[in-house]
Amino acid sequence: MIPVAAGLMLTAVLSISGGAKLVDFVGTRAALATYGIRPGGARAAWLALVVVELALAAGLAAGWTPAAWAAALVLGAFALAQVVALAAGRDGAPCACFGSRGRLTRGSALRAAVLAGIAVLVALWPRPELSRLDWLTLGLAVALTGVAILAVVVLALAREVGALRLASPPQGALEVPHEGPEIGGRTELAGYFGSDLPAGRVALAVFGSEGCAMCRALKPVVSAFGRNPHVILREFDEVADADAWAMADVPGSPYAVAFASDGTVLAKGTFNSGAQLESVLATAERRAAPGATQARR
DSSP states (O other): OHHHHHHHHHHHHHHHHHHHHHHTHHHHHHHGGGGTOOHHHHHHHHHHHHHHHHHHHHHHHTTOHHHHHHHHHHHHHHHHHHHHHHHTTOTTSBOOSSTTSOBOOHHHHHHHHHHHHHHHHHHHSOOOOOOHHHHHHHHHHHHHHHHHHHHHHHHHHHHHHHHHHHOOSSSSOBOOTTSSSOTTSBOGGGGGGTTOOOTTOEEEEEEEOTTOHHHHHHHHHHHHHTTOTTEEEEEEETTTTHHHHHHHTOOSSSEEEEEOTTOBEEEEEEOSSHHHHHHHHHHHHHHHSTTOHHHHO
């Protein structure tokens, strides 16, 4: 029963991990920056992780030995990626282990390595002949695991539907040329970020107001972008930061401006979903890339 129990434990871990990533899709995509994955590729990486983890959980629940070997490889890769990120000085950054809430530590890397080792043992350990009662117990455990995964998927779909209801065409943030600071120009908003704006990081100024229902609904999503190690986030209230609003010529809220460490405006626009705010960062990254100056002009 030991390999069966170990397989079910791995099934639960991968199901919870994949489900957490599926539910916290915005935070997870931001957390992937810890491993050098830029916003442009974060969506594909997030989807691949969710599919792989949930597929491995299903394979392990069915007792399929190749799934155990695949889980060992995937978990080993997770452990190696965390060791590399720790060596790069990113200790304490979001680890994207279970959505965006986990933190990168030596313990998280050790946990992934131990789980990889358990997966190897599950793959190598001969599966015993099970009694009828054992099969019934195993079937019940698999069924409960399936119900848990289905519940997570339904919750994720419900949140996705809610996000789609908030979204409206165009899918990218609405960037109007003569609203807000001019693209390619310098903005004095950099002064509000103080010394927290080193070279190579993008400053993201988000403008909201107390009376804006959309701003209140998107506040958790906006806060998730602040956990991206490549982004410095600051929020500006229409009343408390009226001078910043006037300086940036903000047309309304919610509105975002992304600029480089020297104050050069890279992207801007009105947004009404997390995906649209993410498009502001992706546009800023594209325009900040070497050789993009001429195209921007």
